[in-house]
Amino acid sequence: MRLTYLAPPFLVAAYGVVRLVDGLDGSHGPGPAWTIGHVLFLVALLGFGWVAVDLWRRLRTVPALVAAAATLLGLAAFVHTVVVDLLVGAGAADRAEMNLRYQDHDTPLDPVAPLYPLGFTVLVLLFAIAARRAYWSPVLVLVGYLAIVANLDLLPIAGLLILGASIPAARGNDVGVRATKGPHGRQHAGI
Numbered sequence: 001m002r003l004t005y006l007a008p009p010f011l012v013a014a015y016g017v018v019r020l021v022d023g024l025d026g027s028h029g030p031g032p033a034w035t036i037g038h039v040l041f042l043v044a045l046l047g048f049g050w051v052a053v054d055l056w057r058r059l060r061t062v063p064a065l066v067a068a069a070a071t072l073l074g075l076a077a078f079v080h081t082v083v084v085d086l087l088v089g090a091g092a093a094d095r096a097e098m099n100l101r102y103q104d105h106d107t108p109l110d111p112v113a114p115l116y117p118l119g120f121t122v123l124v125l126l127f128a129i130a131a132r133r134a135y136w137s138p139v140l141v142l143v144g145y146l147a148i149v150a151n152l153d154l155l156p157i158a159g160l161l162i163l164g165a166s167i168p169a170a171r172g173n174d175v176g177v178r179a180t181k182g183p184h185g186r187q188h189a190g191i
Contacts, residue, residue: 004054005170008047009144009162015040016155023153029098030089038089042082048120049075055123055169059130067122074116081110117145127169134168141165 015037022033049072056068084105092098125138144161147154 002054002170004047005051005166006163008044008051009159009166011040011044011047011159012162013156013159015044016153016157016159019155020153027095029085029095030092034089035086038082038086042079042086045075045078045082048116051166051169052120052123055127059123059126061126061130064123064126067119067126070115070119071123072119073112074114074119077110077113078116081113117141117148121145124165124169131168134165137165137168139165 018033018037018040019028022028022031022037028034052068052071052075056064084102088098088101088105092101121138121141124141128135128137140161144158144165147158147161
């Protein structure tokens with residue numbers, strides 16, 4: 001089993017739990033819970049980037065390349081936002097000061113952030129089709145991301161949904177992925 005596939009969604013769930021604890025006082029950040037949660041989320045995002053590249057490597061199709069590229073572009077926007085959150089939280093005494101400090105940080109990549117969940121969902125769908133198994137996994141990924149959009153307090157549940165969806169791709173072999181020859185005679189996973 002490829003544990004690197006399971007770690008990112010687990011870290012999202014952990015971040016969600018830390019975020020809930022951070023909000024018990026009625027405000028999120030600054031403080032240790034803010035920092036710990038955002039570090040967990042940052043590591044999760046980097047892990048999802050690795051998974052996206054690995055899924056593309058396993059599939060070797062143009063649609064998988066496009067989905068992986070979209071995922072990485074969206075992840076870059078999320079990483080930028082998380083780094084800004086960490087910087088703002090590190091230098092602020094309270095939430096009011098954090099809000100003031102956010103004005104000093106421009107987030108030009110934010111419009112591309114939705115490419116991450118869309119691209120990743122498509123990658124999981126392409127893998128499910130190519131591997132001829134776990135057709136439910138892209139549905140779990142999509143429901144997980146929709147839960148996050150609906151309410152950030154659902155991050156722990158979303159992380160667990162995405163974790164469940166990641167199990168089929170985390171299996172150590174690609175049994176069931178149909179190998180076909182591309183236009184240049186190279187083997188790749190067909191869909």
